[in-house]
Amino acid sequence: MTIRGRAFDAVLTDLDGVIRFYDMAELEQLERSAGLPEGSTAEVAFRPETDLPLMRGEITKERWIESIADGLADRVPWARGHELGTTLAETKFRADDVVVGLLRKVRAAGLPVLLVTNATPWLADDLALLGLTGPDGFLDGVISSADLGVAKPDRRMYETAAERAGAAPGRCLFVDDREENVDAAVALGMTGLLYREPADLQAALAPLL
Template identity: 85%
Template structure:
């Protein structure tokens, strides 16, 4: 298929911010009760020093929670910090039905769809909760940073994704909500889509769907 003059034979999609979205209400309530500004826990949890070891599969969920508690230790007691970290780790999430529907249409049209994500070691459990695995699964393959030991925007994760798709990088469409990840894919010759809403994906897939 031709997309904006580019030819592609596979669709590679990010997870968080494209397919999966979180309900932060419980965490925000706990932060307010703790006298913390909204987003304080995530600021610590997703800082590179805290987050990257998890995304590379180097630490467990409990170790990640402990690192969040350490990062909050100057603002809240240790047990409260662990409670905040645990709440974040167990935050409820949902899949965007519109995006999932579009990806299912891509597969029905005969193109492989791969998930390419900076993920926790428990990604498989999360995908099952989202209903994206098993007989009704959406992905032909899952490329997880926690399994590979390399995170986006590292070049290797994109190369592996193209290899698993059986497609030349120049024939892959890569969808992500972070500019640096899209730029890295484009540097390999992929067609990049900086995702903001389902209409973005629907528009780029229009010639196919």
């Protein structure tokens, strides 16, 4: 049901790069020790052929780590690549308190807030650690690629999110830090926000709050 006077009826948001951020210092130190440029492990880990099977829930964490080691095998010994992959998989993370605060205000104003994320099969554990679910959580739903078997920018991710939010696509605000994901949402009629900093989200949410 459309809420009269509202700019949107639901907020759909990405996780990584919007809410969650990683501390890469330990991994970067290991890469330097191995004689690799910083970012080498992530470059291999997030290639589509390495990353997408994990995001679609088709492989385990250990198999993903092994794939990273395989991808680094021409530059470092396989055991070192496995160590780098394990460190990446276990990297510490935090939630952006400003973004979380804004989304809590949206929820307090009576609008559903749903997470729409290309995620690992252990997403539920991560969300609990971040305090986004459980007694202190505020999410009305989680649309995970690992559960759905498809990943953004596949339109099924967005259609499922709008359906679970109980809102027409044209009444949804979609927030993501990747342009292709925002473009896919806009193509379905959603309002898209290409996220770069909390001020972007604050401006987009101003009509709601």
